[in-house]
Amino acid sequence: MIRLYDWLSGFVPEAIVISNRERLRAAIGAFAGIALTAVSTYLITGELSSVPYLIAPMGASAVLLFSLPASPLAQPWSLLGGNLVAALVGVTCAIWIPNPMLAASIAVGASILLMLCMRCLHPPSGAVALTAVLGGPAIHALGYWFVAAPVALNSVILIITAIVFHTTTRHEYPHHARHRKKEAANETIPPELRFGFTTDDLNEVLKENNELLYISRDDLEKLFQQTEMHAYRRRFGEIKCRDIMSTEVISVEFGTELEEAWALMRQHKIKALPVVNKSNLVIGIITQIDFMKNANLEVYDNFEVKLKQFIRRTAGHHADKPEVVGQIMSSPVVTASADMHIIELIPLMTQGRVLHHIPVVDSEQRLVGIVTQSDLVSALYHGRLANLRTLGLSS
Template identity: 45%
Template structure:
């Protein structure tokens, strides 16, 4: 009996307690605030339509998707808005045309699913929206197509707005985007991570042959598969660590160093990146040649902060620009520990399009810096020695 029950459990990855708390708290706040706002709107409109409902039950299912699995294609903004709207219109239309409630319910669900898949806005709670339009009783039927605008679209917009705010504040990018976005060099060459193992075309062909809806973004699936490949290489690699090959005599600058001085340091020392450290020698950012090219304006050979970048800094809540390193540095910066394996560094370089990695101790203090050139030389040396280490 116990073995049978175990087989019934879905084979899903158990997430951390923090993530479970984040998701459940988000759903709690989302439904609570949506209900309060909806109740206020319904109260104001009671003189116009006393049957106007405030909050409908399918929003609970939408909350599960928007807050617990915000990376799912089923939880994206177009999915909830398009899916719920299409389902509501379908349900109301079918209920007006078909008298038998069970036949109407079946037709509403079938047609709604077909339309949602065609319009790429599949959202499971929308099936409950279609059923509500058919089986909701006289109070829902009396609303007619008003049901589409309120409560369906009104509830959906409120819950979506809260999901946008909550997910991004708590560290979940929403609307979801694939985390691995290779740097676009505007050439025909694929990114380094895409030059090993399977190709993107291979994956597309397999998905085409599979011919079934997957509750995972296509780019996320490719990212997971490529990370799996890279980690399999790490498992087969040796034990060479970052501290064995990193540069230790590192030139760094302070956040308040002027852009002019930082640029002079980079040119005079032929450096392409400078770690940025505070008074406690903690790494707080990095400034690269790309930062100098993209962010400041150049007037008579001097870097200055232009109007557009000032607006960008204001929008990010940064302090007023004063022509210093902190105005254009990349922060927070990706770092790695001295005892991390070299294969870990290679994965970070490949996945995130980095060229330099500051190496920091447990206290975030600068210990060294690792470049792609360091990795290349170490790899060549290992291959020459034939010692099996990467």
Template identity: 40%
Template sequence: MNRFKGWLRAFWPEPMAVGRGEQLLSCVGALLGLLISGWIARQALGNAGLWLVAPMGACAVLLFAVPSSPLAQPWSVFGGNLIAALVGVACAQWLGHGLVAAGIAVAAAMVAMFVLRCLHPPGGAIALTAVLGGEEVAQLGYAFALYPVSLNSLGLLTIALLFNNAFRRRYPHRAMAPDSPRKTRDLPPRDRLGFTAADLDEVLQARGELLDIAREDLADILRQTEERAYRRRFGEVRCADIMSRDVLCLHPETSRAEAWARMQAHRLTAMPVVNQARQLQGMLYLHDLLRTGEAGQVREAMQTGVLTCAPQWPTIRLVQRLSSGEVHKVPVLDEDGVLLGIVTQTDLVAALYRRSLETGPAAPSTEA
């Protein structure tokens, strides 16, 4: 009986982990996308009756409610809709407009979308529309794939690009970039004890089903979950608590020869570069000096794309970055970009060691 109740509970939807603001934003985006793309199609097609097809409603849900989904990316939307329309029209012309033709059209469209890596659920509805859409669709023939399908798709995509990026949603969605390739066969330090990309690939392959999330995004979610579990167990240590505050700095106009001498004197491998207001301008690394030589000013050799952090950040947020092997020092900035200090790998290791001493070893498991 309990098993039957559990089976029945599976039909009850789980709560969505989406804020009210995000839900409202998705609805407004879908409304604007359909209104504007429909208006564009109507202007382009004039008095033609078919200027907006129903499957575009499903496209709008994907583009504005789940823009990070692999099924909602530009190639999936445009390519999937176009290919499904072509397949559907071909099936309608060769097999007629019956139930068998409709089923074959959807199945064949899915095969084509899988092969061309543009799986898009509304594409199945478009293939179905091409077969069962009536006389108006039949008269268009293969032109149905160009208008309204391609025209609608391009219109929705254009609005999605503008709308999502205007509200700081990454679209097209780009997964987190992996660390730079290492020149040895060793795994990155952070992966030597935790799960690896190979572990994740094996689990996904064993499941054998399509997940509506990018592999890199899934890995990032799992790592953030590990970070939260660590913070719950060991507590919070802020960057401001462990950063070095007496930081030696350079100015952009400092000569590289002087920078080299100061690095050698203090045995430093990198120094922050700040302006007169002590706002961070970049970082000068020893290997950049070795590569460019001592002639010229610091501004000509410093790196400006520098990873930074805020004083209130928990140090666990820096573990992945400082354990990747690519970053060794992270400047700590206030809201105005003023340099407050620097967190180094040594600072982080010392803090984690101290915290482990204070919390003590984990209690042994009592599970059988």
């Protein structure tokens, strides 16, 4: 009995983990999509009573477009291309194959093959092919016009409705996949990919499984990365930026002279200065690298001489060279919130160029501290030790 129960339980899917608001949003979207598609098709076709204003497969398409908008099967080309291909194949089979059962079987199979080849797989399109074959005299009388109206017309209107609806409700649709350039075998792995799994790892696993998924590779990778981050948070505890940041922050303003800023760095033995405005809002950051880059200090010959020439203010007349912090600072600047978990700093410190200093701001975006890579490494190290002691794995 237990085995039978376990086998039968496989027929019931796991609970859908979304909010009631999202469920209602999907239902309203499907209602609007089908209603507008039907009314618009009816108004466009006018007196052509032989043309159905709506075909049944559009209901299944609405489920995908409004409930699973991120799925590769719900993207505009999947819907439009899949429906057009299936309609063409279905009409052709209905005309040339007298036996309806054979025509329907070939229509669905050929449609799937072509959709896979053309990267426009859309499950409801299988029903479009069946409709073309088994739709009855009214559909057969349309011939290849069935492809244009109602199939193409229904598809385009439903896609437009979905785009407008998702944009209005602040959801991404169409779902844009990231385009990656193929990395050379000897290319250095970006810092953010040096821990956990890589894109190549995920691609290899997908190849090994050799099955289509309802979720795109990019979304799957994003979910895995978020899961990893959640696991790190659980292992290291709730250590926030406010717990590790330096609160005695030396900052400068846009109009601070370069010579003064450099003197502050030397005096306090720091390598970066947040740049704030009169309201203490962070507007940029200036680092030793900014000084070196703008002073063309690519070599260390006469370093001090060249630097003094660069930062010394030209008295008495306007100079073309930079004279204040705002002219050479990096802006916009990456910031972290005081309540951000320290694990979330890892991708921030590896975006684009490696960031060694991240200003920390409060809920009103005012500067309250700064976190360095050394602060982060120390926190992760001590957090790991604390976790090991809790598990009894460290003396």
